[in-house]
Amino acid sequence: MRPFAYVKPADLDAAVHAVAGDPGARFLGGGTNLVDLMREGIERPDTVVDVTALPLDEVIELPDGGLRIGALVRNSTLAADLRVRNRYPVLSQAILSGASAQLRNMATVGGNLLQRTRCPYFYDRASACNKREPGAGCDAFGGVNRSHAVLGVSDSCIATHPSDMCVALAALDAVVEARSVRGTRRIPLVDFHLLPGDTPQNETALAADELITAVELPPIAAPSRYRKVRDRASYAFALVSVAAALEVRDGTVTAIRLALGGVAPKPWRAHEAERLLLGGPATEEAFRRAADAELAPATVRPGNAFKVELARATLAATLRELSTGEDAG
Incomplete structure (x- = not known):
């Protein structure tokens, strides 16, 4: 692991200013994916901005009966929330079906949205991977591709998205809220993640300097x-x-x-x-x-x-x- 700067901002404004103009900066929440990728040399940030002290760890009732979920809410906390279990069982079930209890206790909602593929060729730096190194090729095409995608694929990439939680959020018409020095914007979850096309390295609609602050769920009456x-x-x-x-x-x-x-x-x-x-x-x-x-x-x-x-x-x-x-x- 190469050296990097570490910053722990005291508030939201300081956090977004810490990454403004620094394309090599990365936000750190639970770290359950980012730290692994740094150990493998796939993510090589110049600056790690630790946002765990920010007040983004609450599940808040909305006036219309929906929920606002802070980006730093732990996966285990969200799955256990009675409002989620009663109104959005699909979400609670999805979270509980993913990873171990220890990982769910560390992983955050914002981090889950940003987790990267678990394609073995992406993690193996000796393999060709357009997602890791654009233009390198994709060894999954002629390799072991049992776990790979069949919908939305391109000639550049057939990797699958790994999240269970995000599948439930897509079905629930969730909206992602993101903050930067330019202000706040809202991105429908179905538009947040991108298909590979010719640029598989671009995985989300989030700008490099934007911080996920919350996910909002509309009310739902149908069983799920x-x-x-x-x-x-x-x-x-x-x-x-x-x-x-x-x-x-x-x-x-x-x-x-x-x-x-x-x-x-x-x-x-x-x-x-x-x-x-x-x-x-x-x-x-x-x-x-x-x-x-x-x-x-x-x-x-x-x-x-x-x-x-x-x-x-x-x-x-x-x-x-x-x-x-x-x-x-």
């Missing part, structure tokens, strides 16, 4: 659920995951929100499936037809072609459980 399929029961990233909120009245879908994880370089909002399901029958046939339409653009590799059928079955099963009140276990 997170379902994750992985290679082992705990401490594994999703092969496929589904975050869903579904309301059914008299057999008709009256509200639907869907997002997929483990299949794309960003949390994948399933807009086509939502469009086909809204106002239609809440049947197994309809669920599978919507899943087929959402997955129709999939681009597969020999190692990950199974993800298409797995995602189809997982999406249909999650919607069936919500529509009938089945136990997810």
Whole structure:
């Protein structure tokens, strides 16, 4: 690890001024991803700005019944919050399905939004990776690509986004609040993460000098659920995951929100499936037809072609459980 400057600002204004004009500066929250990347020599900041003392660690009730979640709220705190468990069970379930209790006790909401892919070729500096070194190529294309993306991929990158929490936030229409010396702006979660295109090194819409300060959730009345399929029961990233909120009245879908994880370089909002399901029958046939339409653009590799059928079955099963009140276990 190379030397770097360390700054611990006393307030929010000092924090954003500490990185203004310094493209080599990085904010430090829980450090559960950034510190690992620094150890591997992938992230090489000139300055680390420790924001853990800032007053961004509360979950606040909004007048419309939504929630404002501070960027420094720990993942474990958010998952245990009774308002989250009662109103947004999909979010609590997603957080609890990711990582260990020790990591959840350290990881922050803001840091979770910014975590980088766990693609092994990204972490292996001996491998070609356009995300780590633009223009270098991508060894995942002809390598071991079982865990890689099938939606939203490009000729530059097929890495998946690793977060469970962000899949739930995408389904919930969350909005990210960010602060810089230029002021505050709000970014819909579905627009926050970027597809790789020709610039896979650009992963979010956040400017280098912006600090995530909060995530806001709108109120939701529909029952919700997170379902994750992985290679082992705990401490594994999703092969496929589904975050869903579904309301059914008299057999008709009256509200639907869907997002997929483990299949794309960003949390994948399933807009086509939502469009086909809204106002239609809440049947197994309809669920599978919507899943087929959402997955129709999939681009597969020999190692990950199974993800298409797995995602189809997982999406249909999650919607069936919500529509009938089945136990997810």
